[in-house]
Amino acid sequence: MAEYQAQNKAKLISDVRRRFEAEYVTDKSDKYDPRDVERLQQDDNWVESYLCWRHNVVDETLKMLDESFQWRKEMSVNDLTEASIPRWLLEIGGIYLHGYDKEGNKLFWIRVKYHIKDQKTILDKKKLIAFWLERYAKRENGKPVTVMFDLSETGINSIDMDFVRFIINCFKVYYPKYLSKMVIFDMPWIMNAAFKIVKSWLGPEAVSLLKFTSKNDVQDYVSVEYLPLHMGGTDPFKYSYPPLVDDDFQTPLCENGPIASEDEASSKEDIESDGKETLETISNEEQTALVKKVNIIEPTFKAEENEKVDSKMKAFKKPLSVFKGPLLHISPAEELYFGSTEPEEKKALITLTNVTKNIVAFKVRTTAPEKYRVKPSNSSCDPGASVDIVVSPHGGLTVSAQDRFLIMAAEMEQSSGTGPAELTQFWKEVPRNKVMEHRLRCHTVESIKPTTLTLKHHAFNMSDKTSEDLYLQLNRLLESNRKLEDQVQHCIWFQQWLLSLTVVSLAFVISLFYLLYS
Numbered sequence: 052m053a054e055y056q057a058q059n060k061a062k063l064i065s066d067v068r069r070r071f072e073a074e075y076v077t078d079k080s081d082k083y084d085p086r087d088v089e090r091l092q093q094d095d096n097w098v099e100s101y102l103c104w105r106h107n108v109v110d111e112t113l114k115m116l117d118e119s120f121q122w123r124k125e126m127s128v129n130d131l132t133e134a135s136i137p138r139w140l141l142e143i144g145g146i147y148l149h150g151y152d153k154e155g156n157k158l159f160w161i162r163v164k165y166h167i168k169d170q171k172t173i174l175d176k177k178k179l180i181a182f183w184l185e186r187y188a189k190r191e192n193g194k195p196v197t198v199m200f201d202l203s204e205t206g207i208n209s210i211d212m213d214f215v216r217f218i219i220n221c222f223k224v225y226y227p228k229y230l231s232k233m234v235i236f237d238m239p240w241i242m243n244a245a246f247k248i249v250k251s252w253l254g255p256e257a258v259s260l261l262k263f264t265s266k267n268d269v270q271d272y273v274s275v276e277y278l279p280l281h282m283g284g285t286d287p288f289k290y291s292y293p294p295l296v297d298d299d300f301q302t303p304l305c306e307n308g309p310i311a312s313e314d315e316a317s318s319k320e321d322i323e324s325d326g327k328e329t330l331e332t333i334s335n336e337e338q339t340a341l342v343k344k345v346n347i348i349e350p351t352f353k354a355e356e357n358e359k360v361d362s363k364m365k366a367f368k369k370p371l372s373v374f375k376g377p378l379l380h381i382s383p384a385e386e387l388y389f390g391s392t393e394p395e396e397k398k399a400l401i402t403l404t405n406v407t408k409n410i411v412a413f414k415v416r417t418t419a420p421e422k423y424r425v426k427p428s429n430s431s432c433d434p435g436a437s438v439d440i441v442v443s444p445h446g447g448l449t450v451s452a453q454d455r456f457l458i459m460a461a462e463m464e465q466s467s468g469t470g471p472a473e474l475t476q477f478w479k480e481v482p483r484n485k486v487m488e489h490r491l492r493c494h495t496v497e498s499i500k501p502t503t504l505t506l507k508h509h510a511f512n513m514s515d516k517t518s519e520d521l522y523l524q525l526n527r528l529l530e531s532n533r534k535l536e537d538q539v540q541h542c543i544w545f546q547q548w549l550l551s552l553t554v555v556s557l558a559f560v561i562s563l564f565y566l567l568y569s
Contacts, residue, residue, distance in 0.1 A: 064098045066109050067116070075117055083120040086129050091116070096193050104227035119225050131182045133295060137175050144290030146179050148187060150277030151418075151453030152197040155492055156231040157187065158277060159196045161218070164204045168211040177217050184226050191490065195231035197272070198222075203237040203281055210242060219252045232260045234272050236282060277453065378411050378460045378487045379432070380404040386494045387442060389450040397450070401440040401458070401491070405432040410469060412477055413460040415440060422448045425456075431469040454493040461486045 068091060076088055090097060101119070105111040123129065133141070140146075145165030150158045166176070187196060198218070222230035238246065250258050262272060266283045278284020290296065372384035380403070387399040405411045414429040424445050432438045444450055461481045467473060 060099065060102075063102055063107055063109065064095055067098055067102065067112055068092055070109065071113055071116055075113065082117075082124065084124045084129055087120050087123055100193060100228040104223075115224060115227070122225055126178060126181050128181055128185050131178060131185060133182075136179050136182055137172075138292075140172075140175055140179050141292045141295070144292070146176075146183060147290060147296045148183055148196075149288060149290075149296055150273070150286065151455075152231070152234075152273045152277070153271075153452070154197075154231065155452040156195050156197045157191070158199050158273065159183065159187075160199045160201065162201045163209050164201075166209050166211060166214065168208060168214075173211075173214060176214060180218060180221060181225075184221060184229070188226060188229065190488075193228060195229050197231045198233040199273075200233060200235045201237070201282075202235065202239060202242065205239060205242075207241065212248065215249060216252055219249065223252075230260060232262055232272065234262045234264055234269065236264050236269055237266070238263060274451075274453070374489055375406075376460070376487050376489055378405070378407055378462060379413065379458070379489075380406055381458060381489050381491075383491070386492045387456065388494050388496055389444070390496060398441055398443040401442060401456075402437055403432055403440065403458070403460075404437045405434055407462055408434050409465065410434065410463045410467070411460050412463050412469070412474055412481075413438075413458060414474075414478065415442075416457045416459065418453070418455040419451070421445070422450075422454065429471075429474055431463065431474065450493050450495045452493060452495070456491040456493070458489045458491070459486050460488075 071091065072088075076083070080088070101112050101115055102109075105115055127135075143165050145162045147160050148157055149160060152158060184196075235246070246261075250261065264272065269278065269282055270284075273284075275284040275286075277286050279286055279288070372382060374381040374384040382402045382404075387401070389399050390397050401415075403413060410431050410433055412431045415425045417423055417425070422445055424443050426441050427438070428440070430438065442456070461477075462485070463469070463477060467477060
């Protein structure tokens with residue numbers, strides 16, 4: 052079934068490319084930007100996004116491509132840069148990308164109170180929307196955004212239906228599949244009629260993506276850490292320019308510094324882990340006698356469960372998908388999976404493989420630098436070699452679906468050194484267009500450890516409890532259970548007595564009635 056679907060998708064993509072070239076591009080090439088036409092022939096995901104939005108109907112897809120490509124040329128989308136936008140528009144902070152919703156989608160903020168209807172500036176505002184969307188599309192390649200229409204403190208002067216319609220068309224025609232949902236916050240009653248018109252523009256399928264919210268329910272879609280104070284959130288972010296808002300990726304904790312410090316950290320970890328193992332070994336000897344005494348877990352059953360867990364852990368740890376980039380193959384391709392409870396399950400593994408003939412420098416950045424330890428986070432990979440990167444939450448912090456990791460890679464010259472100082476200087480000098488970037492999302496899965504083993508680790512591996520203390524606690528627990536059983540028995544006896552009394556009373560009443568009326 053999957054193979055058939057893949058073949059059908061490939062056929063549809065091929066048909067779209069062939070027909071668009073024959074029916075739209077021939078003799079009309081000046082209508083479109085040649086870079087868009089070339090990308091259409093090379094980027095399967097781009098073609099598929101248009102097909103999906105038009106339910107795989109090729110004729111409708113072609114019309115959509117024609118409209119989209121003409122708009123892209125008219126707006127010079129491929130050439131839009133920071134310099135294309137008036138500085139005052141960037142400074143005001145009415146439109147920007149920042150934060151994530153609960154599903155891990157990027158938030159595209161539109162602060163309506165900063166928009167005043169003005170025909171002289173409307174084109175520049177449209178270009179600003181296109182600039183941010185195109186910038187995001189080139190980075191994320193198909194991952195949707197959640198539009199945050201913040202209508203707080205807005206008045207009649209902010210209502211601009213032409214601008215709203217442009218935003219709607221961006222997601223309906225120009226950037227299909229990029230809209231996750233549109234969260235409308237604190238809409239004034241005066242705008243009710245306006246948004247009825249907006250619904251008609253969206254169409255019946257997209258209307259379900261509109262989410263009207265207030266301070267009481269906006270947290271259903273966005274957690275407080277990414278909501279500003281006026282929405283009931285705790286996000287301390289305050290927009291400022293320059294530079295452009297780019298809160299996506301920062302340096303994680305424990306980025307590689309001098310090799311000595313890394314070795315010292317490793318040694319410290321090893322000493323701590325050795326100490327834990329020693330304590331566990333001592334306590335395990337005491338626990339063995341205790342377990343036999345209370346007969347909680349049979350040894351043979353434990354061995355079987357341990358084997359199952361080991362095999363599951365191996366499968367869990369092994370990255371199966373691979374992103375094949377021009378410099379590095381990266382596994383996993385899209386998501387890092389973290390366990391939710393057990394410490395050994397919380398670590399995730401990223402494997403980098405150098406597919407070039409030169410040394411490749413790499414570094415790892417994250418959207419939540421305070422949460423994670425990444426080792427190594429700034430290093431190099433020899434030609435044909437592989438490097439394993441271990442990612443683990445720091446200090447027991449919780450992994451979130453909003454968290455992202457960015458892997459940056461660039462080829463180094465053969466004469467370049469690969470020490471910390473050389474790598475620092477290399478990243479300062481390497482041109483941006485020479486850097487390969489790949490992004491990974493985070494995903495949390497439930498613990499795969501069986502309940503019996505969880506009991507063993509959490510109930511028994513307690514350094515501040517002796518085996519006698521545990522034994523006394525178990526005895527108290529058993530005594531409590533016995534008392535509870537006695538209480539239940541008393542309740543049952545009382546219910547039986549009450550039932551018997553009821554039956555006798557009923558018999559007496561019937562007999563009395565019979566004597567009186569016979």
